[in-house]
Amino acid sequence: MPLTHDHDAAGEAFPMTHGGGTDLGALLLALLVFNVRLTLSAVAIALPLACLFAAGRLSRSRLVQLPVTAYVNLLRSLPLVMIMFWVYTVGPLITGRPNSAWLSALLALAAFEVAYFTEIVRAGLQSITVGQRHAGLASGLTGPQVTRRIILPQAVRRMTPSLLTQGLIAFQDSTIASIISVPEILQTATVINAREQDPIRLYSMLAATFFIICSLLSLAVRRMERRRSRRLSLGATA
Amino acid sequence: MPAGLDWSVLWRPPYGAQVLDAILLTVQIAVVSWVIAMIVGVLVGLGREAPLTPVRLLAGAHVEVFRNIPVLVQLFFVYYVLPRLLPLDMRRALFRMGWETGAAVLALSMYSSAKIAEHVRAGLNAVSRHVRQGALATGLTWWQAQRCVILPLLLRVIAPSLTSEFVTIFKGSSLAMTVGVVETAYITQEIGADTFHWVEANTLGTVVYLACALLIAGVMSLVERWTYVPGLMRRESG
Numbered sequence: 475m476p477l478t479h480d481h482d483a484a485g486e487a488f489p490m491t492h493g494g495g496t497d498l499g500a501l502l503l504a505l506l507v508f509n510v511r512l513t514l515s516a517v518a519i520a521l522p523l524a525c526l527f528a529a530g531r532l533s534r535s536r537l538v539q540l541p542v543t544a545y546v547n548l549l550r551s552l553p554l555v556m557i558m559f560w561v562y563t564v565g566p567l568i569t570g571r572p573n574s575a576w577l578s579a580l581l582a583l584a585a586f587e588v589a590y591f592t593e594i595v596r597a598g599l600q601s602i603t604v605g606q607r608h609a610g611l612a613s614g615l616t617g618p619q620v621t622r623r624i625i626l627p628q629a630v631r632r633m634t635p636s637l638l639t640q641g642l643i644a645f646q647d648s649t650i651a652s653i654i655s656v657p658e659i660l661q662t663a664t665v666i667n668a669r670e671q672d673p674i675r676l677y678s679m680l681a682a683t684f685f686i687i688c689s690l691l692s693l694a695v696r697r698m699e700r701r702r703s704r705r706l707s708l709g710a711t712a
Numbered sequence: 713m714p715a716g717l718d719w720s721v722l723w724r725p726p727y728g729a730q731v732l733d734a735i736l737l738t739v740q741i742a743v744v745s746w747v748i749a750m751i752v753g754v755l756v757g758l759g760r761e762a763p764l765t766p767v768r769l770l771a772g773a774h775v776e777v778f779r780n781i782p783v784l785v786q787l788f789f790v791y792y793v794l795p796r797l798l799p800l801d802m803r804r805a806l807f808r809m810g811w812e813t814g815a816a817v818l819a820l821s822m823y824s825s826a827k828i829a830e831h832v833r834a835g836l837n838a839v840s841r842h843v844r845q846g847a848l849a850t851g852l853t854w855w856q857a858q859r860c861v862i863l864p865l866l867l868r869v870i871a872p873s874l875t876s877e878f879v880t881i882f883k884g885s886s887l888a889m890t891v892g893v894v895e896t897a898y899i900t901q902e903i904g905a906d907t908f909h910w911v912e913a914n915t916l917g918t919v920v921y922l923a924c925a926l927l928i929a930g931v932m933s934l935v936e937r938w939t940y941v942p943g944l945m946r947r948e949s950g
Contacts, residue, residue, distance in 0.1 A: 548922070550879075550925075551879065551883075551921060551922050551924075551925035551926070552883070552918060552921050552922070553883035553884070553886040553887075553897065553921060554883075555886040555887065555889070555897050556886065556897060556900075556914065556917050556918060556921060559897070559900070559901060559904075559914055559917070560914050560918075563901075563904055563910040563914065564910050564911055564914060567910065567911070646781075646782035646783075647782070649782045649784045649785060650784060650887070652784070652890075653889075653890055660784060660785060660788065663788070664788075667792065673792035673793050673796065674793050674796055677785070677788055677789045677792055677793050678789070678793070680785055680788075680789070681781050681785055681786070681789050684780065684781050684782055684785055685776075685777065685780050685781050688779075688780035688781070689776055689780045692779075692780065
C-alpha cells in the first residue's frame with residue numbers, strides 16, 4: 475500500500491495508508507502483519523518443543539523429568555507480561571546486543587506457550603490406555619512401531635481441539651506485545667487514539683474485529699470436535 | 713551497565729514502601745475481580761442450562777462476547793470508551809476516584825466470568841442428570857434445587873478449574889499497568905528503568921507472582937480436602 479501524507483488540524487503531516495477507511499485499514503494491516511505472524515511463528519516454535527517436553531515429563535528418568543516439570547510450572551505461574559519484560563530487558567544484558575521488541579515478544583510468547591502446549595500433549599498421550607501399548611507389543615510390533623502406528627494417531631486426534639483452542643488463546647495473548655511497543659494492532663490503535671481522540675469508534679472496531687475472528691475460529695473448532703465425537707461414538711469402541 | 717547485583721534497590725527508599733503498596737494493590741485487584749467473576753460466572757453458567765430460552769440466549773451471548781475479545785482490548789475499551797458515555801462531571805469524578813483500577817477490575821472480572829461460566833457448564837454435565845432431575849422432582853423450585861443440591865456438588869467438581877482461573881486472574885492483574893495502575897508489574901519496570909538493576913527488579917515480580925500461585929494452589933487443596941464428599945469423583949465405571 476503506497477503511503478501518502480495528510481495534514482491534521484495542527485498542520486502536522488502524518489503518514490496514512492492510501493484509500494478510505496484509514497483507521498480500519500491500518501488496524502487490519504497491523505493485525506495481519508504482526509499479531510497473526512507473531513502467533514503463527516510462536517506456535518511453530520512452541521509446538522515441536524512441547525512434544526519434546528511432554529516426552530520429558532513422561533520419562534522415567536528424574537534427571538529429565540524434574541527440570542521440565544519445573545519449567546512448565548514456573549512458566550504457567552507467571553504472567554506473560556513478566557516473561558516479556560524478562561526477555562526484553564535482561565536479554566540484551568546476556569547477549570550483549572541491543573534487542574528488538576518483535577524478537578523479544580516472539581521468544582516470550584513461544585516460551586509461554588511451550589508450557590501450555592506441553593500439558594496438552596502430555597494429557598493427550600496419557601489418555602491412551604496402557605492396554606493399547608500392551609496389545610501392540612503382544613501382536614509383535616516393536617516399541618517405536620507401536621508408538622508411531624497405534625499411540626500417536628489416536629493421541630493426535632484427541633489433542634487437536636485443545637491445541638487449536640490454545641492457539642486461539644495465544645492469538646489473543648499476542649496483543650500483550652503492545653506493552654513492549656511492538657507495532658501490532660493494539661499499539662497501532664493506541665497511537666491512532668492519541669492522534670484522533672475518537673476512542674469509541676476506534677476501540678469498538680478493535681473489539682469487533684477480535685470478536686468476529688475469534689468467535690468464528692472457536693465455532694469451527696467446536697464443530698470439528700462434535701464431528702469427531704459423533705464419528706467415534708458411531709463406530710469405534712476404544 | 714552495572715557490574716554486580718544489588719538487591720537493596722528493592723527495599724531502599726523510596727522503593728521499599730512503593731513495592732509493598734504495589735503488591736497490596738495486585739492482591740486487592742485480584743481478589744475483588746475474583747469475587748465478582750465468581751458471582752457473575754456461576755449465574756451465567758447456570759443460566760446457560762436454564763429452562764427459559766431468553767435467559768439461555770443472554771447467557772450464551774455474555775460468554776461469547778467476553779471470551780472472544782482479548783483481556784487487554786476489553787481493558788482499553790472499558791477505560792477509554794465507557795467514561796465517554798457519561799456526562800462530563802461524572803467523568804471527572806470517575807477519574808478522580810481512580811478509574812484505572814476500576815476499569816481493570818471490571819474488564820478482568822467480565823473476562824473471567826465468561827471462563828468460569830464455561831467451567832460451570834462443563835461441571836453441570838458432570839453432575840449426573842439423574843441428580844438434577846431428582847432434585848426438581850422432590851418439589852424444589854429451580855432456584856432451590858440449584859442452591860441446595862446442584863451448586864454444592866458442582867463447585868466441588870470444578871474446584872481445580874476454579875483454582876487455575878484464580879491464578880489466571882492474579883496474572884491478569886499485571887495487565888492493569890497499561891492504563892497506569894501502579895501494581896507489581898508496573899513497579900518492577902519502574903525500579904528497573906530508574907536503577908538499571910533489571911535482574912533484581914524482574915526477580916521481584918517473578919517471586920511475587922510465583923508466591924501467589926503457590927499460595928492459591930496450597931489454600932485450594934486444603935479447601936478441597938475440608939469439603940471432600942466421598943464418592944463424588946469416582947463416578948466412572950469400568
